[in-house]
Amino acid sequence: MVRLPLTPEQLAAGKRLGAYLRQARGERTLAEVAREASISPETLRKIETGRLATPAFSTIAALARALTVPLDELAHICLAHVDLEKTG
Structure with a gap:
């Protein structure tokens, strides 16, 4: 199955989500939050940086x-x- 490229809107949403999650993490380490969420630290890093949109x-x-x-x-x-888009 071929995955379609992400749209600019999807990429922007991924960056917003990542920035929000990084802020919500606060002083906690990336490894600590990843462990608590049962995901790898690399996955969390990719989400926070917008590389996993x-x-x-x-x-x-x-x-x-x-x-x-x-x-x-x-x-x-x-x-x-x-x-x-709905308001503008």
Whole structure:
């Protein structure tokens, strides 16, 4: 199966999500949060830097739990461009 290239909107959403998760991590180490979310530190690093722009839902759910961030807040960050298109 061939994976289609990500759209500019998907790439931007991945960068927003990564920046938000990095901020939510605060002073905790990348390894600590990754361990708590049962993902590899490299996966978390890729998400935080925007290199993994479309992580699996289960990964996002695990990070939300580990960082005590509501899932709907993460969804809002990822769908911000859709909200802008509706209002503009």
